[in-house]
Amino acid sequence: MFEIRNLSRHFGTKVAVDDVSFSIPEGQMVGVIGRSGAGKSTLLRMINRLADPTAGSIRYGDVEIVSLKGEALRRWRRDCAMIFQQFNLVPRLDVLTNVLLGRLNHRSTALSVMNLFSRDERIMAIAALERLGIEQTVLQAAGTLSGGQQQRVAIARALMQEPRVILADEPIASLDPLNAKVVMDALADINRRDGITVITNLHTLDTARAYCQRILGMAEGRVVFDGPPAELTAEVVRRIYGAEDDFDERMTSTSITPQWVPAPETVPGLAMQAAAAM
Template identity: 60%
Template sequence: MLTIQNLTKAFGANKAVDNVSLHFDRPMMIGVIGASGAGKSTLLRMLNRLETETSGTITFEGREISALKGGDKRRWQADCAMIFQQFNLVPRMDVVSNVLHGTLNRRSTIATMFNLYPQADIHRAIDILDRLGIAAHAAKRAEALSGGQQQRVAIARAVMQNPKIVLADEPIASLDPMNAQIVMDDLRRIHDEDGRMVIANLHTLDTARRYCDRVIGMRAGRVVFDGTPAQLTTGVARDIYGADASFSEAATSTSIDTLDRPTQAKRAERA
């Protein structure tokens, strides 16, 4: 379905992604983990064609994506939706209009300039917001929403594109544990219910284990782990992050339960 072959992206002498080869034969939920600077974001940006590879190829359903240009490239970017850490919404625009921006790749320039949308698209946008539990905020400005709500609007915009692949670049990095869980639940549902491939860059091991079918570990631009969540042991994680024996998963956890354990321990001591 999706094949990445010897993919490299160099910025001068630095290789952000270094000879990466991966194959995914069916839609699944994939987590990409690794330290900052490991090449995770650059990899996703090449898949979406926001970055051009230095060498190597990307093939999806038999078509070489890395060779697309012009209109074909824009159509691929509609098929391969991108969700960003900082949401990338239009703050002063209402929520439903932000979601409708997911149709820009298939609309005329004039319709875009005058903000003209078919009624069917408006109804579909509201239905998607309802599915994500935020339809009540459809008429509000995006800037009036919380961070978690804004990220769900960004997810709704991606779904509005009706993509085959959803790429999420650190979608929960700026969220509190409760909102992080809601956003990851939504991404998992998009995979489970819609059959879409979801590839998410993640910083936390517990999130990768809980939500992903397959985990890719990157270090210094190279893939150093490719396996199931069960194979992602603490020892493997130390190798991915280049950490010593003092490495603690709890310090990176987004789990409310995990984060609450120190508080529970203190209460027990006082008791």
């Protein structure tokens, strides 16, 4: 379980996250909503320790995340995978190599420097791409893919870390509705099938309602709502977004609905054929 207690982050005189406290049981899918600048991205970056808190505590089980350093911090970043809006792929490298980069925190420094990946790791990478329906791109340069395909490659890379937690920072903000649906379906499938905790920042209320078991609403660095989608009333939405009475949440709509059909099995077919050819 995550235990966030009195967490704050200041940038000079600006308070990005202000005395935030909540807990998240293992295996939950949580959506974090709010206006731009509400503190959503800073919150996720502190959980992954890409940003250090000014004050407060982040506990995962018995581990105090805020105090981690060196190898212990490296292990946490392996266990707590991060997916970014900008994909953060290496455009000139092929898709397979980009996915394999998710194994770096499982390997020795020497092997990482030499970029040596095992046959089993290659099978695992192709299986992750099959699961996400983009195995046909395996040898393409990542920079030649569409935005939706690149985000699925980023999710496959995160799966290679074998994480306990996935943090997704606006994963569909730059995608069209169809690709947004594919990406959110993939995250929901990972949450349900693998039991991985997923915490995702979202701008769109309909997406948060459709996919998340629980929603955190942030405004001016504070959590002003914490509950299931059914309790996200029009009054609560106006409080989160600081809107007037005429606020229409359809303005944030992506018009996507979840696909609850389980994804195909991860390994058969292409994974074994590719392995035989290596």
